[in-house]
Amino acid sequence: MLQILYLSLMIFLVPGPLFCAWLELSGPLQPGTAVQLTVRDFPAGAGLRGTLDQEPFPITPQGVALLALDMEHPPKTISLEVSITPRSGPPETLTKTLTIPKRAYKEEHLKLPPKKVDLNPEDLERANRETAAITATYKLRTGRTGFEQGFRLPAEGRFSGVFGSRRILNGQPKKPHNGMDIAAPVGTPVTTIAPGTVVLAGPDYFFTGNTLIIHHGHGIISLYAHLEQMRVQEGAWLPAGTPIGTIGQTGRATGPHLHWGVLVRGARVDPISLPGIRKERE
DSSP: OHHHHHHHHHHHHSOOOSOOOEEEESSOOOTTOEEEEEEESOOTTOEEEEEETTEEEOOOTTSEEEEEOOTTOOSEEEEEEEEEEOSSSOOEEEEEEEEEOOOOOOEEEEOOOGGGTSOOHHHHHHHHHHHHHHHHGGGOOOSOOOOTTOOOOSOOSEEEEOTTOEEEETTEEEEEOOEEEEEOOTTOEEEOSSSEEEEEEEEEETTTEEEEEEEOSTTEEEEEEEEEEEOOOTTOEEOTTOEEEEEBOOSSOSSSEEEEEEEETTEEEOGGGSTTHHHHHO
16 A cells, blocks of 8 residues: 555656647748747746757747748648757657648749840859859848847839749749849838848849848848849848838849848748738738
8 A cells, every 4th residue: 555655656746847838830831931930838048949840940038930941842741849948847849740732833934135144254253253142141040130020011012023933034944033023113112121130232233233131130031132222231230111222123123123032041931921921911
């Protein structure tokens, strides 16, 4: 009898999780989309680590992260895991299984001056140098974050270029369109989609014209191309909605518009899928 009582006490005293945390996603995760992850009801001060499809991602101390899949992510079942290590007591790992569907994209045919498609050696060298400056910003991961409250549209206008469309330029297949085009008159204001730091202000680039890139922390990058004017400088921290320039037709552009791109730790994302913008359009 005493032995049974002793074993019962041992089972009762085995420590278990002292919290009931759970994971909340702002929407469905698909190729070329981004969703906000919020870790709910975890102990204050706990350490948080996450992986998506076995790739690590950062989480703020408040339990917020932006998750994304590249536009060409294959359809399959993946795992989302968040490990919570409290200051005292045992750790806990929360897991979600996500089924990623296949995503189809449209085809878009464009006509451009031949010199903008078939580059001479001098233009090619220039374009490669400018492209390297742009892609260098994609490696940023640290720094002040500014995405936790969601995102907003950068300009008013007509959506004229579809994300993911396979572009055929003068009959030549090119890479898929990795942003959204917003057509509007020259001089239309362009503003920041969320708080962030200006990490590149590129003047008159061959392909993208006057180009601004803003880092919102955690490797979340927004790009604004073909601007007529740029009104901010590299290194500036900008609140959401700050005027940064105006729509133009600089670089390789067939008409006045803003090319607006977003990458999340290198994953090419449809800008209108961002949390806040998705809700705004529903």
